[in-house]
Amino acid sequence: MPNIPELKDICTQIRRDILRMVHANNSGHPGGSLGCTEFFVSLYFEIMNHNNNFSMDGINEDLFFLSNGHISPVWYATLARSGYFELAELATFRKINSRLQGHPTTHDNLQGVRVSSGSLGQGLSVAIGAALTKKLNKDNSYIYSLHGDGELQEGQNWEAIMYASANKVDNLIATIDYNKKQIDGSINDVLPMGDIAKKFRAFDWEVMVEKDGNNLEAIISCLNNAKDLSAKGKPVVIILHTEMGNGVDFMIGTHAWHGVAPNDEQLADALSQNPETLGDY
Amino acid sequence: MELKDTRSGFGAGLTQLGKSNPNVVALCADLTGSLKMNDFKANHPERFFQVGVAEANMIGIAAGMTIGGKIPFTGTFANFSTSRVYDQIRQSVAYSEKNVKICASHAGVTLGEDGATHQVLEDIGMMKMLPNMVVINPCDYNQTKAATIAIADYIGPVYLRFGRPKVPNFTPADRKFEIGKAVHLQDGTDVTIVATGHLVWEALQAAKTLANDGISAEIINIHTIKPLDKKAILTSVSKTKCIVTAEEHMLNGGLGDSIAQLLGRNNPAPLEMVGVNDTFGESGPPMQLLEKYGLDAKAIVAATKKVIARK
Numbered sequence: 175m176p177n178i179p180e181l182k183d184i185c186t187q188i189r190r191d192i193l194r195m196v197h198a199n200n201s202g203h204p205g206g207s208l209g210c211t212e213f214f215v216s217l218y219f220e221i222m223n224h225n226n227n228f229s230m231d232g233i234n235e236d237l238f239f240l241s242n243g244h245i246s247p248v249w250y251a252t253l254a255r256s257g258y259f260e261l262a263e264l265a266t267f268r269k270i271n272s273r274l275q276g277h278p279t280t281h282d283n284l285q286g287v288r289v290s291s292g293s294l295g296q297g298l299s300v301a302i303g304a305a306l307t308k309k310l311n312k313d314n315s316y317i318y319s320l321h322g323d324g325e326l327q328e329g330q331n332w333e334a335i336m337y338a339s340a341n342k343v344d345n346l347i348a349t350i351d352y353n354k355k356q357i358d359g360s361i362n363d364v365l366p367m368g369d370i371a372k373k374f375r376a377f378d379w380e381v382m383v384e385k386d387g388n389n390l391e392a393i394i395s396c397l398n399n400a401k402d403l404s405a406k407g408k409p410v411v412i413i414l415h416t417e418m419g420n421g422v423d424f425m426i427g428t429h430a431w432h433g434v435a436p437n438d439e440q441l442a443d444a445l446s447q448n449p450e451t452l453g454d455y
Numbered sequence: 456m457e458l459k460d461t462r463s464g465f466g467a468g469l470t471q472l473g474k475s476n477p478n479v480v481a482l483c484a485d486l487t488g489s490l491k492m493n494d495f496k497a498n499h500p501e502r503f504f505q506v507g508v509a510e511a512n513m514i515g516i517a518a519g520m521t522i523g524g525k526i527p528f529t530g531t532f533a534n535f536s537t538s539r540v541y542d543q544i545r546q547s548v549a550y551s552e553k554n555v556k557i558c559a560s561h562a563g564v565t566l567g568e569d570g571a572t573h574q575v576l577e578d579i580g581m582m583k584m585l586p587n588m589v590v591i592n593p594c595d596y597n598q599t600k601a602a603t604i605a606i607a608d609y610i611g612p613v614y615l616r617f618g619r620p621k622v623p624n625f626t627p628a629d630r631k632f633e634i635g636k637a638v639h640l641q642d643g644t645d646v647t648i649v650a651t652g653h654l655v656w657e658a659l660q661a662a663k664t665l666a667n668d669g670i671s672a673e674i675i676n677i678h679t680i681k682p683l684d685k686k687a688i689l690t691s692v693s694k695t696k697c698i699v700t701a702e703e704h705m706l707n708g709g710l711g712d713s714i715a716q717l718l719g720r721n722n723p724a725p726l727e728m729v730g731v732n733d734t735f736g737e738s739g740p741p742m743q744l745l746e747k748y749g750l751d752a753k754a755i756v757a758a759t760k761k762v763i764a765r766k
Binding site: 230231232233237239279280281288289290291292293295296297298299300301302303304305306307308310311313329330333334336337341 | 480501502504506507509511512513514515516517518519520521522523524525527542543545546547550551552553
């Protein structure tokens with residue numbers, strides 16, 4: 175059974191990490207990062223069979239791909255808190271000579287990152303490729319991926335969605351961060367996408383909808399169900415309803431914090447809402 | 456002289472790799488026959504991935520397949536291998552340093568009757584600008600086959616460019632392909648002619664005409680545009696004091712452009728460039744197109760006389 179209080183403490187600390195990283199260089203993407211904190215903690219601290227002694231090939235372990243690379247702060251903080259690299263390195267985020275680039279890259283051999291992402295819409299194809307190699311290698315591990323909802327406006331996703339079901343890529347669990355917001359505003363204002371779950375079903379995916387995407391117990395249970403649905407001939411997608419900016423009252427419910435850093439006062443306010451649990455980096 | 460298409464050299468190389476290297480996988484975007492990947496598909500159905508008309512997805516899948524040790528060879532036309540998927544190659548392959556081999560057929564105007572929508576003339580430029588990318592454009596069937604086999608042993612992204620028409624197969628079948636090493640085809644003293652791809656044969660024909668006019672041409676086959684064999688080029692130019700480049704590609708961004716940079720920095724000798732001058736191609740028989748766009752032996756002869764006059 176997952177230790178929910180312990181996982182909650184990790185979430186709170188990672189929220190602090192995200193806010194401090196973004197504040198420190200006055201750039202980065204706090205909104206989506208805060209909204210996906212419970213998802214990342216569930217994956218890395220509960221669901222995935224993974225090895226923080228990193229190898230690019232990741233044989234016999236589950237792999238994760240972040241397609242919406244701009245929410246790098248939550249991934250970096252999660253990787254560091256999972257022991258992939260030193261916590262102190264979080265202080266270098268977006269600074270010159272750092273391995274923690276604005277968007278994740280393999281270029282500097284940062285442990286935990288297997289492909290560069292940032293230019294949107296490419297991650298699902300890459301995840302499918304990794305899943306196909308797992309099958310060729312007779313490796314029964316899972317491939318997880320995360321995608322923004324606005325990111326689904328990129329056409330390459332639909333090429334990949336079509337391919338994965340047609341070719342029974344059933345060791346893949348993709349999650350859509352469904353916060354209904356993108357840079358220019360709400361999805362419905364920018365480019366309404368209708369019923370995303372229905373679209374995935376029409377493409378013959380196994381679709382799960384989790385309306386409580388900032389609740390650890392709900393996410394863990396959802397991901398476990400997704401694993402049970404795997405290896406049955408269909409790829410699995412989770413439409414994960416999240417709140418952008420979750421955990422900081424003035425960041426919730428708006429797209430305004432997609433790519434904006436808090437100032438000193440805002441940081442202090444945000445941190446006071448997320449008291450230190452495991453120790454700041 | 457036996458006529459064979461370079462794409463069949465690719466197909467034969469891939470067939471051989473299927474037998475010799477279990478990590479080689481092949482992906483194709485609905486052009487299996489055109490790319491001559493049928494044998495690989497028939498021999499190794501479990502290692503062949505038909506992705507449909509979805510090139511962006513193909514490049515992404517190829518990048519992902521490297522994770523866990525596979526060596527993906529993607530196959531489609533050169534235009535759809537490069538300009539259509541440039542950002543996918545840039546981010547998921549080149550920047551991510553993935554061991555993907557992008558194999559591109561029907562490059563240049565010799566694609567022929569399909570016309571300019573399919574005749575990519577910018578691909579070498581696009582690919583050579585990407586950090587980490589090796590760019591190879593072999594000249595005939597034998598060399599394309601050898602190059603296909605060689606790139607499987609090189610770890611890192613490669614762009615392999617070849618073509619559709621049947622052209623003379625003149626290089627030895629047993630010659631090993633060395634990435635980045637120019638092939639010296641003929642000694643000469645008056646001019647260095649460096650050519651790549653289909654124009655290597657045209658350069659050899661030009662050399663015969665030039666010999667009749669008393670001009671001694673040194674011919675070098677630059678099958679690898681990046682990394683460029685700088686030493687071979689500079690050594691030859693230090694002897695001949697002038698150079699002509701020849702390629703079935705846009706002048707902007709191609710082999711000639713790389714060599715102009717090299718000479719400008721090291722030995723600014725007179726240079727003439729044979730290539731397509733800032734225009735799109737058109738429908739027509741391949742050899743007529745080579746002539747119309749100034750890419751044949753006649754054009755190389757003219758450029759050579761011009762460059763020698765500038766010495």
